[in-house]
Amino acid sequence: QSVLTQSPSASGTPGQRITISCSGSSSNIGSNYVYWYQQLPGAAPKLLIYWTDQRPSGVPDRFSGSKSGTSASLTISGLRSEDEADYYCAAWNDGLSAVFGGGTRLTVL
Amino acid sequence: QVQLQQWGAGLLKPSETLSLTCAVYVGSFSGYSWSWIRQSPGKGLEWIGEISHSGDTKYNPSLKSRLTMSVDTSKNQFSLKLSSVTAADTAVYYCARAYCGGGCYSLFLDLWGKGTTVTVSP
Numbered sequence: 001q002s003v004l005t006q007s008p009s010a011s012g013t014p015g016q017r018i019t020i021s022c023s024g025s026s027s028n029i030g031s032n033y034v035y036w037y038q039q040l041p042g043a044a045p046k047l048l049i050y051w052t053d054q055r056p057s058g059v060p061d062r063f064s065g066s067k068s069g070t071s072a073s074l075t076i077s078g079l080r081s082e083d084e085a086d087y088y089c090a091a092w093n094d095g096l097s098a099v100f101g102g103g104t105r106l107t108v109l
Numbered sequence: 110q111v112q113l114q115q116w117g118a119g120l121l122k123p124s125e126t127l128s129l130t131c132a133v134y135v136g137s138f139s140g141y142s143w144s145w146i147r148q149s150p151g152k153g154l155e156w157i158g159e160i161s162h163s164g165d166t167k168y169n170p171s172l173k174s175r176l177t178m179s180v181d182t183s184k185n186q187f188s189l190k191l192s193s194v195t196a197a198d199t200a201v202y203y204c205a206r207a208y209c210g211g212g213c214y215s216l217f218l219d220l221w222g223k224g225t226t227v228t229v230s231p
Contacts, residue, residue: 035216035218037218044203044222045146045154045203045221047218047219050216050217051214088153088154090154090216096170097156097167097168097171099156100153100154100155100156101153102153103153
C-alpha cells in the first residue's frame with residue numbers, strides 16, 4: 001500500500017476538465033513539493049509537474065498542479081485522447097525516502 | 110540531445126545480485142543527481158535511491174541493506190547493485206536524472222532511461 005493515496009481510475013470525455021487527487025500526510029505532501037508523472041503505455045514516466053505547480057517546458061498548459069494541506073491535485077483541462085495514461089504523484093517523505101502514489105489510470109471515453 | 114542508456118542482466122535466479130548500469134550521453138554529468146526507480150509488473154513506481162556525481166547516496170530504507178550505488182565520472186556512468194534478489198524484485202528498472210539547482214531535488218526527474226526488465230526466477 002502506497003504512502004500517497006490515489007484513486008485507481010478516472011475517466012472523462014474529450015474537452016472535459018478532470019482532476020486527479022493525491023492524499024498524503026504532514027510528513028510528505030504537507031511539508032514538501034509534489035511532483036506528477038505521466039506514463040503512457042509501454043513508456044517510461046514523464047515529468048508533468050514539478051515543485052507542486054510548475055510545468056517543464058513542452059508540457060501543455062492544460063496540465064496544472066496544486067496543493068492544499070496534505071492533499072495535492074493534478075487538473076487536466078480540455079481533455080484529449082492522447083491524455084489517456086497512468087498518472088503518478090510523488091513527494092519526499094521526511095527523513096525517510098521519496099514516495100510515489102499508487103497511480104491513477106485515466107481513460108478518455 | 111541528452112540521453113540515458115541503461116543495460117544489465119535481465120534474468121536472475123533467487124539469491125543472485127542484480128547489476129545495472131546507466132550511461133549519460135551528450136550532456137553534463139556533474140550538476141545532477143542520478144536515480145533508480147523500479148516498477149513491478151502491473152504495479153506503481155518505487156524509488157530505489159540516488160547518487161550524486163561525487164558519490165553521495167540516498168537509499169530507500171526498505172532496500173538499503175541490499176543496495177549499492179556507484180558512479181564512474183570518467184565514463185559518465187552510474188550503477189546499481191541489489192543483492193540477494195527474490196521474485197519480489199522482478200520489475201522494470203529505470204535510471205533517471207534528478208535536477209540540482211541550489212540543492213538536489215530527488216523527485217525532479219526530468220530525464221529517464223527506457224527501462225530494463227529484470228526477472229527473478231528459479
